[in-house]
Amino acid sequence: MTHNRPSGSPATDGGAPADSLREYLRALEAAGELNRIDADISWNLEASAVTMLANNRDDRVPAFESVTDCQVPARLVGDPYRGSRGRPWDRPARALGLPPDLSGDEYYRTVMDRLRNPVDPVVVDAGAAPCKAEIRRGSDVDLFSLPWPYIHAADGGRYSNLHTMVAPDPDSSWTDWSAHRAMIQDGARASVLLLAGEQTPNLFYYRYERREEPMPVALAVGVEPAAQFTASMWIPTGSDEAAFAGGLKGEPVELVECTTNDLKVPASAELVIEGRIMPGERLDEGPFGDYFGYMHGPRRSMPVLRVDAVTHREEPVIPFCVEGSGVGYSLNTTSTTEVACIGPDATLGLQAAGYDIERCVPWRFTPRSVYVVSTDVPRPGYLHELANFIFTTWGMLHVDFFVFVDADVDPLSTRDVVEALALHADPDSDFHQFGAETMPKVPLNIYQTPEEKGDVETGTSKSKTAKAYIDATSDAESAAEPAADREALRERARSVLDRAGVNLDPGVTSGG
Amino acid sequence: MSDQYLTSEDHLPADTGGEITLQVTDQETKHIFTTRARIARDAAELDDPDPLTILRGPHENREEQWYIEIIEANISEPSVDDATLEACFERSREGSNVLTARGEDVKTLVSYLVETGEYDSVSTAIRSLLREHLSETRPELVDRYVDLRTEREREETELRLGGGHEK
Numbered sequence: 001m002t003h004n005r006p007s008g009s010p011a012t013d014g015g016a017p018a019d020s021l022r023e024y025l026r027a028l029e030a031a032g033e034l035n036r037i038d039a040d041i042s043w044n045l046e047a048s049a050v051t052m053l054a055n056n057r058d059d060r061v062p063a064f065e066s067v068t069d070c071q072v073p074a075r076l077v078g079d080p081y082r083g084s085r086g087r088p089w090d091r092p093a094r095a096l097g098l099p100p101d102l103s104g105d106e107y108y109r110t111v112m113d114r115l116r117n118p119v120d121p122v123v124v125d126a127g128a129a130p131c132k133a134e135i136r137r138g139s140d141v142d143l144f145s146l147p148w149p150y151i152h153a154a155d156g157g158r159y160s161n162l163h164t165m166v167a168p169d170p171d172s173s174w175t176d177w178s179a180h181r182a183m184i185q186d187g188a189r190a191s192v193l194l195l196a197g198e199q200t201p202n203l204f205y206y207r208y209e210r211r212e213e214p215m216p217v218a219l220a221v222g223v224e225p226a227a228q229f230t231a232s233m234w235i236p237t238g239s240d241e242a243a244f245a246g247g248l249k250g251e252p253v254e255l256v257e258c259t260t261n262d263l264k265v266p267a268s269a270e271l272v273i274e275g276r277i278m279p280g281e282r283l284d285e286g287p288f289g290d291y292f293g294y295m296h297g298p299r300r301s302m303p304v305l306r307v308d309a310v311t312h313r314e315e316p317v318i319p320f321c322v323e324g325s326g327v328g329y330s331l332n333t334t335s336t337t338e339v340a341c342i343g344p345d346a347t348l349g350l351q352a353a354g355y356d357i358e359r360c361v362p363w364r365f366t367p368r369s370v371y372v373v374s375t376d377v378p379r380p381g382y383l384h385e386l387a388n389f390i391f392t393t394w395g396m397l398h399v400d401f402f403v404f405v406d407a408d409v410d411p412l413s414t415r416d417v418v419e420a421l422a423l424h425a426d427p428d429s430d431f432h433q434f435g436a437e438t439m440p441k442v443p444l445n446i447y448q449t450p451e452e453k454g455d456v457e458t459g460t461s462k463s464k465t466a467k468a469y470i471d472a473t474s475d476a477e478s479a480a481e482p483a484a485d486r487e488a489l490r491e492r493a494r495s496v497l498d499r500a501g502v503n504l505d506p507g508v509t510s511g512g
Numbered sequence: 513m514s515d516q517y518l519t520s521e522d523h524l525p526a527d528t529g530g531e532i533t534l535q536v537t538d539q540e541t542k543h544i545f546t547t548r549a550r551i552a553r554d555a556a557e558l559d560d561p562d563p564l565t566i567l568r569g570p571h572e573n574r575e576e577q578w579y580i581e582i583i584e585a586n587i588s589e590p591s592v593d594d595a596t597l598e599a600c601f602e603r604s605r606e607g608s609n610v611l612t613a614r615g616e617d618v619k620t621l622v623s624y625l626v627e628t629g630e631y632d633s634v635s636t637a638i639r640s641l642l643r644e645h646l647s648e649t650r651p652e653l654v655d656r657y658v659d660l661r662t663e664r665e666r667e668e669t670e671l672r673l674g675g676g677h678e679k
Binding site for chain 1: 520522535542543544567570572573592593652
């Protein structure tokens with residue numbers, strides 16, 4: 001660590017936050033972390049294969065400057081927000097103008113501090129919006145003129161899977177930003193993965209579709225980093241997502257009204273797809289190489305987006321994520337944003353709900369399935385209460401189980417968490433099934449056969465499941481051990497190992 | 513457009529003989545569309561065959577090589593209105609399931625099929641013909657109906673096993 005900020009204080013002395021995806025890519029390039037590839041690359045598996053290799057090797061972010069077989073000159077960038085293996089938050093930190101050498105704890109504190117201070121967006125005229133350089137409407141729209149990547153062999157189609165979906169609540173002025181992948185069907189239609197239980201899907205299934213009304217939406221592709229990160233977060237229903245993006249950025253996000261509806265999208269977007277998700281219409285979605293790291297079947301019937309217009313910058317840059325490459329020992333954009341965006345957001349949410357937790361951190365190699373929470377246990381039953389709150393609010397669909405560790409355990413350190421599990425989780429008394437067989441199960445799960453998953457319209461599995469939590473906090477006896485003694489013991493052990501030539505930073509600890 | 517296509521077994525009608533409606537994916541562009549076509553395991557059975565890969569299994573990881581002769585590309589099947597389908601389903605279960613229609617031409621043709629032994633009765637003939645026709649022309653509608661019926665049967669079974677009472 002090279003900076004001299006007092007430990008624990010929010011960082012404010014970084015560079016300027018990136019105003020656009022391409023500005024962020026230039027910052028990566030200046031830092032030697034971008035690999036501009038000028039050779040011809042096909043959208044058909046080639047771009048994703050190169051990206052997967054880069055992910056697996058913890059290499060630079062690949063930017064494909066010359067994509068073949070697309071009528072509109074456009075570029076691709078693979079997993080642009082993937083963090084480095086040992087420090088997943090480093091590239092998101094750079095995107096937000098934070099020092100790239102922050103420790104994990106400092107990064108979390110800084111992001112949480114920014115999220116506590118939303119900044120209202122400003123609305124700009126279409127003439128000032130970069131995403132309106134080219135406008136195509138109606139029959140002039142052809143999604144296949146753009147190089148949407150075919151990501152995994154055996155995917156059901158080409159995907160846009162790194163965008164911000166903007167959708168309005170029909171009964172209030174609230175607009176939700178979210179991330180739901182879209183499989184391109186033909187020139188003017190896509191099927192969108194909407195899993196009931198999440199905010200935007202609930203708007204569609206339980207408001208618009210029940211009233212037999214189309215839901216106006218915009219897919220803003222390649223928006224500025226702060227907006228991209230906000231779309232992945234669980235911003236409370238009714239809150240202004242653009243203001244949280246502004247808070248995260250530290251300055252207002254610019255919005256612009258869509259061309260064919262009155263939704264407002266980040267003006268920084270590389271490309272915007274405007275359209276309507278139609279009631280009662282379904283098309284195949286998937287199979288898809290999912291974030292668990294395997295090919296997910298069966299194909300499901302999902303709601304249909306009918307496209308009314310596409311607007312974009314000159315030579316737009318289309319970002320994509322190679323889902324499935326962020327498990328095991330490698331990272332991708334999904335697993336990175338889980339750790340670097342959803343973690344601080346969840347921590348803040350739990351603290352705001354009155355739980356005095358230290359940090360809530362997604363386990364970096366199993367995106368969405370396992371979370372680690374470091375916390376004190378002030379009273380018996382506290383962890384059960386905490387689990388109940390999480391599973392019945394925002395964690396019910398994707399999160400399978402939680403690991404609770406002591407407040408002084410670093411949940412970003414896989415080593416420390418495994419140590420806590422080994423030392424403090426009694427197989428007889430500390431593994432708790434929760435809500436036995438009553439919780440919704442995300443149909444993308446790896447545990448059920450396709451037949452068991454079924455094909456329910458709203459997306460959740462037919463069967464219910466149990467969630468679980470592991471109490472890996474120390475008991476009262478070991479907790480009584482003075483922290484200073486343990487730290488001294490740890491230092492002594494490190495010193496012995498260091499003298500013996502053991503590498504103490506193999507790249508899986510929190511670093512910093 | 514390429515001359516190689518792909519589809520899932522989910523989209524195959526029960527009877528693959530004759531002219532069928534089929535959703536296929538263009539292997540080169542990944543364009544997904546519904547086509548009127550003939551398909552066969554043996555290319556020699558078609559006049560103008562192109563390769564068609566049929567994906568089988570729940571994860572679509574088993575491939576079978578078939579052939580397709582596209583008669584009309586990119587036809588669009590009307591969308592299924594689920595609410596209407598569900599209402600029709602409930603009405604048919606709760607009320608009369610008798611279907612009446614008047615039509616001299618239809619009666620003549622169906623009677624011919626019965627009298628020549630192709631079908632046992634007029635009602636069997638009408639049910640079979642309609643089912644075959646819809647399987648080919650409206651596979652999405654038939655699929656949704658089968659899903660709906662399966663779901664209802666599953667719910668009723670659960671109620672019975674759980675000692676509950678049907679509504």
